Amino acid sequence: MEERKIRLKVNGKDCELSVKPNELLLNVLRNKLGLTGTKYGCGTGDCGACTVLINNEPRLSCLTLAVTVDGAEITTVEGLATNGKLHPIQEAFVKHGAIQCGFCIPGIVIMAKGLLDINPNPTVEEIKEALKGHLCRCTGYINIIKAIKAAALEMSKG
Amino acid sequence: MVNTRILASEFEYFEPRTINEAVNLLAKYGQEARVLAGGSDLIVDMKVEKVNPKYLIYIGKIPELRSIAKVGNEVVVGANATFFDLIKSPLLQSFPILLEALKSIQLEIKMMGTIGGNICSAAPTASTATPLLVLNAWVKVVSARGSRTIPIEKVYVGNRKTSLAPDELLTEIHLPVLDSRYGTAFGEIKTKIKFAVVIGRRGDVCEHCRIAIGGDVEVAKRVEKAEKLLEGKVFNERAIEEACDAVVEEIDPDNWYVREVAKYLFPKVVWEAWEKAR
Numbered sequence: 001m002e003e004r005k006i007r008l009k010v011n012g013k014d015c016e017l018s019v020k021p022n023e024l025l026l027n028v029l030r031n032k033l034g035l036t037g038t039k040y041g042c043g044t045g046d047c048g049a050c051t052v053l054i055n056n057e058p059r060l061s062c063l064t065l066a067v068t069v070d071g072a073e074i075t076t077v078e079g080l081a082t083n084g085k086l087h088p089i090q091e092a093f094v095k096h097g098a099i100q101c102g103f104c105i106p107g108i109v110i111m112a113k114g115l116l117d118i119n120p121n122p123t124v125e126e127i128k129e130a131l132k133g134h135l136c137r138c139t140g141y142i143n144i145i146k147a148i149k150a151a152a153l154e155m156s157k158g
Numbered sequence: 159m160v161n162t163r164i165l166a167s168e169f170e171y172f173e174p175r176t177i178n179e180a181v182n183l184l185a186k187y188g189q190e191a192r193v194l195a196g197g198s199d200l201i202v203d204m205k206v207e208k209v210n211p212k213y214l215i216y217i218g219k220i221p222e223l224r225s226i227a228k229v230g231n232e233v234v235v236g237a238n239a240t241f242f243d244l245i246k247s248p249l250l251q252s253f254p255i256l257l258e259a260l261k262s263i264q265l266e267i268k269m270m271g272t273i274g275g276n277i278c279s280a281a282p283t284a285s286t287a288t289p290l291l292v293l294n295a296w297v298k299v300v301s302a303r304g305s306r307t308i309p310i311e312k313v314y315v316g317n318r319k320t321s322l323a324p325d326e327l328l329t330e331i332h333l334p335v336l337d338s339r340y341g342t343a344f345g346e347i348k349t350k351i352k353f354a355v356v357i358g359r360r361g362d363v364c365e366h367c368r369i370a371i372g373g374d375v376e377v378a379k380r381v382e383k384a385e386k387l388l389e390g391k392v393f394n395e396r397a398i399e400e401a402c403d404a405v406v407e408e409i410d411p412d413n414w415y416v417r418e419v420a421k422y423l424f425p426k427v428v429w430e431a432w433e434k435a436r
Contacts, residue, residue: 001168021171021214024201027164043162044202048266057242057269062162063201064270067171068194068216111265133264 006070010035011079019066026050026061029076037077037106041135048134051107051114052076058114077106080113089113092151093144100138108134112148121152162205169214177300180217181327185302187213188324194218195238195275198267223274223329226250235331237274237297241285244273252335255342255354256289262346274328277313280320280377287314287378288354289344290331291370298330305329314377340366341435345427350374351420353405355431357388364393364432369401371408374416381405393432398425 003018010033019028029035029052041049043062050062053075080087086094089112099105108131115122115130122130127148131141160166174180184191191213194200203209217223223238226247233249241260244250245268250257263271263285276286277297295310299322308321315321322328336342339358346352351373358366367388372378384404391397402424409417 001170004171022165022168024165040163043205045198045267048264051266054269058266059269060198060266063197065165065171065194065197065201065216067173068197068218114269115265129261130265132262133266 004067004070006067008069008071009073011075017066021065021067023066024062025052025054025064025066025069025074028066029061029074035076035078038110039103039106041104041107046133046135047104047107048111049104049107051110051134053110053114056114056117058111075110075113077109080109087113088154089116089148089151092147092154096143096147096150098139098143098147104134104136108136108144112151115148116152116155120156122148124149160206162202165201165205167204167207167210169211172213172215173219174215174217175219177220177222177327177329180215180220181300181302181325183213183215184325184327187215191215191324193278193327195272195278196240196267196270198270199275199279199281217327231335233333233335235273235333237277237328237330238272239274241268241271241273241276253289253293253333255344255356256286256293256333258344259285259289259346259352259354273331277310277331278320278322278328280314280316280318282314282317282372282375282378283349283352284372284378288352288370288372290333291378291380292342292354292356292368293333293336294368295334296332297328298332299326300329301326307332311380314379317376319377339436341431341433343427343430343434345423345430346373347419347423350416351409351423352378353420353424353427355427357428357431357435359393359432359435362392362394364388364391364397369405369428371405371420374413375408375410379408381408383407388428398428401428 001020007016039049041047045063051058052061054072127145172183192211194214194216223236225236227234276284290310313320341357344354354370356368367385369381369384384401387401406417
């Protein structure tokens with residue numbers, strides 16, 4: 001298959017890449033850009049581990065062809081911290097013990113960022129709704145919910 | 159065992175900028191082509207080798223396919239509008255039954271999945287299927303041969319089968335605005351069973367009734383037998399029970415679990431629609 005040139009802005013940095021039409025955004029991020037924070041979990045849209053922000057919307061990078069997002073802004077978990085300082089969502093996850101093995105966390109943290117952008121003060125029910133596309137085998141979700149709630153509060157303080 | 163880490167299949171990729179370009183590609187490659195919208199169904203099907211198109215036509219770069227507008231007494235939704243586009247559109251707020259059905263979709267799929275993709279996948283479990291059926295929605299499909307309109311119940315012709323020809327592109331979904339005296343309700347138990355109901359009442363009598371079933375059935379559809387059992391009758395427990403029996407007949411007799419949950423869910427949904435009707 002013939003490669004096509006695409007331009008992406010990944011975590012604020014412009015990149016020009018050559019990709020085959022069947023290349024998944026997930027693999028472009030991981031293999032071509034070395035951003036291995038985003039995980040491959042199920043590959044079928046059930047687990048949420050591959051979630052990234054595409055133009056600020058949480059989407060599944062394992063079901064997205066890289067060619068289709070030419071020109072888009074992508075944010076991965078690596079792009080949340082600024083100047084070596086963790087994002088308030090990441091801080092809250094650490095503080096509330098929301099991370100155990102951590103495999104699902106990049107996807108969940110990115111989803112939380114997308115959620116709080118749309119809904120800065122979600123209820124516990126709304127957080128649970130948003131988490132339904134994310135599988136976590138360790139935590140039982142309770143501390144994840146607490147962390148997202150706390151992050152919302154922290155972020156509302158500005 | 160398929161490797162879902164990659165998309166192994168190879169295809170020629172097209173990115174039309176207009177509906178015209180898209181239908182010309184479909185006219186040329188229709189039989190061996192698939193239209194890619196949000197990708198949440200098609201990419202999975204391609205990964206697991208359920209489908210293996212030679213040509214992939216991505217319609218995400220056609221702006222007019224994403225518009226939502228009010229035209230006369232209808233809201234016209236572009237086929238490539240995402241679930242989230244619908245949820246946040248002020249025009250869609252007059253269709254609470256449709257929004258209710260979109261609630262259970264995971265956030266990421268709300269951003270990716272499109273109403274047109276949901277219709278064309280024609281899964282009986284599709285979130286939009288039952289509300290569209292009771293809203294009397296209709297669709298516009300375009301091909302190089304011209305265009306035609308199809309009522310939604312004539313779109314779903316089988317399990318994951320639509321009546322669209324290979325060279326046809328779904329472009330618009332038309333939603334007639336319901337008279338505000340009608341009551342509507344939607345209920346589901348996961349992907350097992352879904353009901354959408356529209357009811358018009360006069361006093362104690364059910365004047366008008368539309369019922370759609372989806373979930374673990376062959377195809378999402380209207381249950382006319384149940385509708386007729388309620389229409390013109392005094393709305394009470396007995397009438398609902400008779401309609402419920404007709405609804406359950408639509409479910410495979412061996413599928414006892416879904417039949418049982420349907421018996422529980424159906425009366426709840428019908429009552430809710432009745433109570434909202436004025």
